Amino acid sequence: MGIRIGSTVINCADLDAMTRFWSAALALAPSSADPGDDFRVLRGDRANLSLQRSRTPVTARDQMHLDLYTDDQEGEVARLTALGARRVEHVTDDPEDDYVILADPEQNLFCVCVKPTEVVEGKG
Structure with missing residues (x-):
């Protein structure tokens, strides 16, 4: 087996709030x-996301972020907000790179990117 991403880890102060948000x-x-x-691992069919309680204030917000792919950007942005x-x-500088930057409850940034269904399902 080769190397693969097993989980992305987010440091957080309120583990319960972050668990509720990212699980949903x-x-x-x-x-x-x-x-x-x-520490909690949030498990899914296609990915894992881990949350780790930080003992000190979480800083350096832009060191990690997630790109979430969808073919329904508007609907997903509404659901997540x-x-x-x-x-x-909302960044639309390049017609082939349309994404909305969101912040989770602890202000960690992530992007909701427009991607066709084929890419979302791993076919493209």
């Missing part, structure tokens, strides 16, 4: 909901 946003199931957790994300900017 990406239809992932948390490995645990124990209030004493310092209803879950607690904040809209930052």
Whole structure:
């Protein structure tokens, strides 16, 4: 087996709030909901996302972000903002690179990118 991405890790202060947000946003199931957790893996069919409680204030926001692909950008942006994300900017400088920058409840940035269904399903 070659190397692959197993999980992207996000440092956070409020593990429970971030678990609720990212689990609902990406239809992932948390490995645990124990209030004493310092680390949780949110598991899904296609990806894992890990959350790690930070013992110090989380800084350097732009060191990591996720690109989320969809063929329904407007619908997904609406759904994610209803879950607690904040809209930052819609970037359309390049007609082949259309994305909306959002911030999760702890202001970590991520992008919702327009991608055709074929790419979303791994066919393109």
